[in-house]
Amino acid sequence: MTSGRLSHGGAWIDRSKPVGFAFDGTELEGFEGDTLASALLANGVVGGFRSPILGRPRGIYASGVEEPNAYVEITQPWFDPIVAATTVSLIDGLVARSRAGVGRLPSDPDSVTTPRVGHRFVHVEVLVIGGGASGRAAARAASVDGDRVLLVDEHPVVEDPTSSGDVTVLTNATALGVYDDGYTVVLERPGEDVVWHIRAGRVVLATGAIERPIAFAGNDLPGVMLAGAAETYVKRYGVRPGERAAAFATNDLGLGVADVLLEAGVDVVRTVDARSGELVIEAMGRERLERILVRTTDGGEEAFDVDLLTVSGGWNPNLGLWRSIGGGLRYDDERATFVPDGGPPWLSVEGSAAGDVPAGTPLWSVEHGDDAAKFIDLQRDQTVADIAEALGGGLRSVEHVKRATYIGTAVDQGRTSGVLAAEIVSHLLGEAAGAQGPSNARPPYAPASYLVLAGPTRGDLLDPIRTTPMHPWHVGRGAAFENVGQWKRPWFFPREAEPMERAVERECLAVRNAVGAMDASTLGKIEVVGADAPAFLDRMYTNRMSNLPVGSIRYGLMLGLDGMVLDDGVAMRLAEDRYVVTTTTGGAATVLDRFEEWLQTEWPDLRVYCTSVTEQWAVVAINGPRSRDVVSRAGTDVDVSREVFPFMTFRDGHVAGVPARLARVSFSGELAYELHVPAWHGLEVWEAVMAAGEPFGIEPYGTEAMHVLRAEKGYVIVGQDTDGSVTPHDLGMDWIVNLSKGDFVGRRSLRRVDLVRPDRKQLVGLAPADGRTLLPEGAQLVLEDTGEIPMPLAGHVTSSYRSPALGRTFALAMLAGGHAMHGRTVYAPLPEATVPCAVTSSVAYDPEGERRDG
Amino acid sequence: MLLVPCPWCGPREEIEFRYGGQAGIAYPSDPDALSDEAWADFLFMRDNPKGAFAERWYHVAGCRRWFEADRDTATHAFLPADHRDGPRR
Numbered sequence: 001m002t003s004g005r006l007s008h009g010g011a012w013i014d015r016s017k018p019v020g021f022a023f024d025g026t027e028l029e030g031f032e033g034d035t036l037a038s039a040l041l042a043n044g045v046v047g048g049f050r051s052p053i054l055g056r057p058r059g060i061y062a063s064g065v066e067e068p069n070a071y072v073e074i075t076q077p078w079f080d081p082i083v084a085a086t087t088v089s090l091i092d093g094l095v096a097r098s099r100a101g102v103g104r105l106p107s108d109p110d111s112v113t114t115p116r117v118g119h120r121f122v123h124v125e126v127l128v129i130g131g132g133a134s135g136r137a138a139a140r141a142a143s144v145d146g147d148r149v150l151l152v153d154e155h156p157v158v159e160d161p162t163s164s165g166d167v168t169v170l171t172n173a174t175a176l177g178v179y180d181d182g183y184t185v186v187l188e189r190p191g192e193d194v195v196w197h198i199r200a201g202r203v204v205l206a207t208g209a210i211e212r213p214i215a216f217a218g219n220d221l222p223g224v225m226l227a228g229a230a231e232t233y234v235k236r237y238g239v240r241p242g243e244r245a246a247a248f249a250t251n252d253l254g255l256g257v258a259d260v261l262l263e264a265g266v267d268v269v270r271t272v273d274a275r276s277g278e279l280v281i282e283a284m285g286r287e288r289l290e291r292i293l294v295r296t297t298d299g300g301e302e303a304f305d306v307d308l309l310t311v312s313g314g315w316n317p318n319l320g321l322w323r324s325i326g327g328g329l330r331y332d333d334e335r336a337t338f339v340p341d342g343g344p345p346w347l348s349v350e351g352s353a354a355g356d357v358p359a360g361t362p363l364w365s366v367e368h369g370d371d372a373a374k375f376i377d378l379q380r381d382q383t384v385a386d387i388a389e390a391l392g393g394g395l396r397s398v399e400h401v402k403r404a405t406y407i408g409t410a411v412d413q414g415r416t417s418g419v420l421a422a423e424i425v426s427h428l429l430g431e432a433a434g435a436q437g438p439s440n441a442r443p444p445y446a447p448a449s450y451l452v453l454a455g456p457t458r459g460d461l462l463d464p465i466r467t468t469p470m471h472p473w474h475v476g477r478g479a480a481f482e483n484v485g486q487w488k489r490p491w492f493f494p495r496e497a498e499p500m501e502r503a504v505e506r507e508c509l510a511v512r513n514a515v516g517a518m519d520a521s522t523l524g525k526i527e528v529v530g531a532d533a534p535a536f537l538d539r540m541y542t543n544r545m546s547n548l549p550v551g552s553i554r555y556g557l558m559l560g561l562d563g564m565v566l567d568d569g570v571a572m573r574l575a576e577d578r579y580v581v582t583t584t585t586g587g588a589a590t591v592l593d594r595f596e597e598w599l600q601t602e603w604p605d606l607r608v609y610c611t612s613v614t615e616q617w618a619v620v621a622i623n624g625p626r627s628r629d630v631v632s633r634a635g636t637d638v639d640v641s642r643e644v645f646p647f648m649t650f651r652d653g654h655v656a657g658v659p660a661r662l663a664r665v666s667f668s669g670e671l672a673y674e675l676h677v678p679a680w681h682g683l684e685v686w687e688a689v690m691a692a693g694e695p696f697g698i699e700p701y702g703t704e705a706m707h708v709l710r711a712e713k714g715y716v717i718v719g720q721d722t723d724g725s726v727t728p729h730d731l732g733m734d735w736i737v738n739l740s741k742g743d744f745v746g747r748r749s750l751r752r753v754d755l756v757r758p759d760r761k762q763l764v765g766l767a768p769a770d771g772r773t774l775l776p777e778g779a780q781l782v783l784e785d786t787g788e789i790p791m792p793l794a795g796h797v798t799s800s801y802r803s804p805a806l807g808r809t810f811a812l813a814m815l816a817g818g819h820a821m822h823g824r825t826v827y828a829p830l831p832e833a834t835v836p837c838a839v840t841s842s843v844a845y846d847p848e849g850e851r852r853d854g
Numbered sequence: 855m856l857l858v859p860c861p862w863c864g865p866r867e868e869i870e871f872r873y874g875g876q877a878g879i880a881y882p883s884d885p886d887a888l889s890d891e892a893w894a895d896f897l898f899m900r901d902n903p904k905g906a907f908a909e910r911w912y913h914v915a916g917c918r919r920w921f922e923a924d925r926d927t928a929t930h931a932f933l934p935a936d937h938r939d940g941p942r943r
Contacts, residue, residue: 180855180857180868180930181855181856181857181930182857183855183857199857326929344929344931345931593872593912596912597874597912597920600920601920602881743885743886747885748885748886749897751890752890752894753890
């Protein structure tokens with residue numbers, strides 16, 4: 001006795017198109033239009049599945065996304081770790097195997113074929129979800145006003161909505177989530193998956209209803225099936241789900257399936273109408289359903305041999321999407337279920353989803369028989385006994401029971417179990433029916449892999465990649481890159497097989513002893529223009545920028561309103577009313593946004609315009625005692641002599657035949673020139689500099705050497721040595737805070753009690769006593785190694801390097817009261833050893849600044 | 855994802871915006887005159903009502919303009935520009 005294909009019928013299948021597939025290693029055949037589940041039933045496969053926790057035999061139970069049992073892994077033609085067989089459209093060459101509720105990812109992601117995924121973005125006036133009669137009517141009604149209407153349905157077939165208006169129908173399309181203001185994500189499959197991002201003025205949910213099971217002993221055996229599913233298999237797929245059947249229902253619709261089965265040639269031996277007091281009290285069988293026990297109205301018991309028992313405990317409006325966007329529910333006594341009640345104004349519900357479902361007698365659980373065999377959530381293997389145990393432990397809310405039992409949290413999201421569980425909780429607590437709603441629903445409505453959601457936004461397309469005009473040169477030179485924000489910056493330039501440590505040492509020594517060049521194009525650059533630009537910059541920076549002479553450069557520090565260091569950079573005054581300020585590479589957007597915020601919201605009276613010019617200027621930073629020679633040899637019409645071109649000034653002229661701004665700023669402490677050139681000349685000037693520097697031993701250097709060189713000089717990097725809780729005073733930078741110039745952002749906060757505590761963490765240098773240990777950045781510092789954990793922590797390491805110039809390791813650290821602790825020893829307790837470190841000034845190299853003028 | 859009503863560009867996707875917190879918190883005209891408590895109140899303390907809330911938004915990936923909008927924090931719905939009395943800043 002088994003299921004099989006009928007000789008006729010099946011509205012959705014095409015019998016002229018056979019389709020070959022494999023299931024659990026067996027070659028089988030179905031028809032185009034089948035689901036994997038209908039094709040399995042057509043081949044006599046009802047069971048063959050196992051429950052995830054108890055390992056009980058399970059069979060096909062439903063016909064759609066609500067399926068709790070029949071889960072498969074698909075390996076051909078593409079990979080899907082877990083999907084309900086009832087939702088898989090049969091295609092030629094499909095290879096699937098049963099999976100017990102839990103998918104497994106391949107250890108090698110490249111060993112499987114994944115579907116191509118595209119993302120599409122559309123706007124419509126009306127989106128209708130669900131292509132049944134109500135959905136089609138809603139689409140038809142909406143289209144008469146000339147509105148664009150999109151109708152999506154998860155099935156492969158939707159009847160023509162017969163509208164003369166603008167109605168687009170998407171089949172095989174499941175709405176994963178409905179979000180604020182009509183934003184809806186729909187997954188269209190199979191084949192080439194498309195994720196639709198739909199912004200709709202109005203969303204209509206015509207999502208139908210999901211049949212509710214009844215909890216009775218043995219109700220999880222293969223051969224027990226929801227009544228509507230049995231009808232679907234007969235009518236849509238021409239499949240007979242069994243040979244000898246009984247129907248158990250609380251409502252007319254559920255009993256009506258008996259007629260459908262009879263017509264299909266199934267031997268229907270009994271209908272059990274719960275409204276008359278009859279009950280199925282047990283389903284029995286070993287690997288599948290063999291017999292049912294019926295309790296009659298007079299209290300007698302009758303046994304029937306069947307291989308199919310259809311069950312209908314009523315219908316629940318399918319409201320997962322409705323609830324996930326905040327739609328409310330109310331319990332309807334007549335229909336014995338929850339119906340929608342109150343939601344966002346742009347969202348409406350139609351048809352059976354709105355509560356238009358058959359009335360019936362409420363029956364959740366059959367009293368007779370073993371509670372531990374009355375399954376509620378088949379995918380979590382949870383029974384009436386498990387709910388009773390949770391309540392016995394003191395739980396009183398269905399949300400708590402959900403978390404204790406995991407009912408409703410499996411792949412099927414509890415579509416068949418949610419309302420049932422809530423009602424059994426209410427019943428066992430002696431509360432009225434509907435006293436507790438079902439536990440909440442959240443997107444996604446149906447499982448969707450990260451691969452699908454990510455779509456093309458992976459790998460190189462994950463995030464924009466920004467490169468400088470000199471990037472091809474760096475690549476050609478074999479640079480190792482690091483990501484700084486979205487920028488690719490050369491980290492170091494290894495020579496053949498040279499380890500990083502050696503490369504960085506070589507690059508550092510070149511700058512200290514001869515000359516090096518760094519691509520500094522990623523520095524943020526903002527042009528600040530207008531009559532009030534000087535006054536504006538005075539309010540944004542801690543020091544005065546209004547008295548900066550034209551042609552000069554000044555370092556500046558920017559604070560948040562809370563007094564904490566936000567960013568730093570230099571300001572170059574191009575004209576009385578025009579500056580270019582630089583920002584950290586990662587801080588450019590933040591600083592520009594900050595400027596705009598203050599100008600627009602607090603000081604709209606200031607005549608100032610800000611323009612990002614980061615990408616308009618390429619910057620070559622030439623550092624080292626021979627940098628002047630390099631600039632001269634590259635060819636320039638600017639007098640670069642020490643006497644006429646002093647530190648912290650700039651000159652406009654030409655270098656290597658192209659217009660250039662030469663700036664004497666140094667982030668290494670050495671004599672240095674920055675060449676700012678129009679971006680399209682960046683590569684050309686870079687190459688000219690490298691060629692001109694050859695006789696002097698010029699080396700390209702990357703961000704790591706730059707970090708070492710600046711740290712040797714005690715120059716902080718905002719965001720590395722600072723973390724949003726560091727004031728200028730903490731950094732020992734009182735010299736740049738001008739309290740007499742008038743108000744500036746953050747000024748008032750510097751007087752707050754907490755910001756003037758003497759025991760705040762302050763910037764210091766650290767010299768590990770052995771001169772060799774490289775402290776890990778982030779390492780904690782203690783004043784005394786008590787050997788007992790926890791120890792009072794006194795600070796932490798923010799930067800740590802080997803210094804080729806000093807011939808030892810060193811670090812920068814934030815240390816409580818550190819400014820007054822120079823000369824003392826602190827300890828870094830590391831897993832392998834505790835490292836004593838001398839506290840030093842933060843400036844380890846050339847503290848007198850004798851090298852900057854060459 | 856909200857549809858944010860930019861007064862310059864019209865309704866646009868939320869990802870184009872940066873949220874600016876409570877509106878109408880003016881920078882004090884003389885911060886030096888404020889006590890630590892008053893300054894901290896300006897700096898840190900914001901309302902957190904359930905219901906209508908005047909907010910600042912910044913159309914950072916659009917017109918780069920700051921603007922104010924009133925929104926119901928319980929439903930997320932933006933309220934019509936004329937729902938409250940008095941001038942908007």
